[in-house]
Amino acid sequence: MRIETKSNIQKNKNKSYSDLLKTRQWQRKRKLILNRDKNQCLNCTSKKNLQVHHRQYQFDNIISDFVAPWNYDNKYLITLCHNCHQIGHANYKVPVININKQ
Numbered sequence: 804m805r806i807e808t809k810s811n812i813q814k815n816k817n818k819s820y821s822d823l824l825k826t827r828q829w830q831r832k833r834k835l836i837l838n839r840d841k842n843q844c845l846n847c848t849s850k851k852n853l854q855v856h857h858r859q860y861q862f863d864n865i866i867s868d869f870v871a872p873w874n875y876d877n878k879y880l881i882t883l884c885h886n887c888h889q890i891g892h893a894n895y896k897v898p899v900i901n902i903n904k905q
Contacts, residue, residue, distance in 0.1 A: 820869075820872070823871060823872050824872060826873070828871070828873040829872050829873045831873070832855075832872070832873035832875075832880070833855045835877070836855045836877060836880045836881070836882055837853060837855065837882055839877065839882075840881065840882035842882070843882065844882060844883050844884035844887050845881050845882055845883065846883055846884070846887040846891075847884060847886075847887055849884040849886075849887075851884060852884050852885035852886070853882055853883070853884055853885075854882070854883055854884070854885055854888045855880050855881070855882055855883075856880065856881050856882075856883045856888050856891065857872065857875060857879060857880060857897065858879045858880070858881060858897070859879055859897060859898045859899070859900050860897055860898070860899045860900070861875065861879075861899075861900050861901075861902050861904075862899055862900070862901050862902065863902055863903070863904045864901055864902065864903050865903055865904060866904075870902070870904065
């Protein structure tokens with residue numbers, strides 16, 4: 804996992820979450836998780852319209868911002884198809900965990 808520098812953290816603060824998901828860092832992490840999950844939805848086994856879902860969001864109290872999406876431990880990321888992802892977000896609230904990461 805790449806350590807975020809102070810300048811990178813500041814750059815990320817100025818981007819929306821959807822912008823962060825377009826970065827090379829996220830694309831690398833996304834590919835890693837898709838490969839780990841055999842390029843299929845862990846809920847319905849679909850291989851179409853795959854997305855990587857964060858099982859929790861982490862708010863870093865030290866930097867007073869959310870952890871960049873690619874800096875999550877792999878165990879907090881799972882592959883879901885678009886439909887299962889949408890249904891999951893509609894039925895369940897993703898928890899926000901406060902952490903003190905340095």
